[in-house]
Amino acid sequence: MKTAQAGTLESMDCLVTASEAEKGRGISITMEGASVARFGEAILKTAKETLREIGVKDIKLSIQDNGATDLVLRARVEAAALRLFGGDRR
């Protein structure tokens, strides 16, 4: 299965691993990290919003968070997805 990564595990960053999902399977996201218990919902919302903006419908994401702010998460999700599918969807 094709996968792509973006980000790091350094402080204020997150590591996003994207892998292909079959057409029609939608978006599935798993999360890890100390902040997930408190901010899991917000992380999910931002990741889904970002994928919608760049037109990605079917994908599997794994997010390892180390205190990334909303805008960092957004950037890493976009970079991982674009690396997986190639090109610039914006």
Next chain:
Amino acid sequence: MRLRRTKLYLPGNNPNMLLRGYLFKPDGVILDLEDAVSMSEKDAARILVREVLKQGEFGECEVTVRINGMDTAFWRKDIETVVPCGIDGIRVPKVESPKDMQILDEALSEIEEKAGIPVGKTLIFCLLETALGIWRAYDIATSSPRIAGICPGGEDLRADLKTDRSETGEELVGPRRIVVLAAHAAKVDALDTVYADVTDDEGLKRETQWIKQLGYQGKSVIHPNQIPIIHAVFAPTQKEIEQAKKIVAAAREAAKKGLGAVSVDGRMVDKPVVKRAEYTLQRAGLLEGGE
């Protein structure tokens, strides 16, 4: 006159530095897409920098982005991504040709127009990192009205000069003098390169005193600890502050009375002297900055 004593480089793929760099209160920040980012991370850094520019905080800092050189495949994508975010300027590495600056100027105008940004708003700062770039400093500095500053290189320039770093920095004396002369002749800022040894405060202080004496307005910075040292060197003396206060007060008084000429202690003072006095008060933190 905009204060440009310190410009702090922030690695373009490092969220921690990108988001916190301004807190160290440099006069400007440089979000770096070039040397601080490995080839395999150029795409991710560009996206991260775009998001930081759109939503991040920068306080009073002048915000610039160092793009990849015009001899790479990245520069156009870099400016297309960052210029619509409304930055103050871009920093261009390894500039050697005035023609390249005209091409860049046109590309910037196109992007600004599309993004609804006033055409000409995005300034250009040129890094002259080769012997040829230094040699053409004046022609480069006058190649576009956007050019606001020129800066001699450090390590790349040494390599191009087929020399290496010495303790006294002798090998860069000539290039620094050429750049400062060209900058003032072209009415743009002369901005010095970084002092690479972040543990040598005395060395940084000495070098800053020297480049200030040559006529430079400031230096690039690679570590936040270097900022207060450089600001202290550029801080005016009490005597300079008192004199500047007198001149600025006299100029304001003259303006109020509708007089063209300004007189201080019985002597006429012309416009450049008033500007210089305002710059002194700015460096002392007694006058708000501005273009």
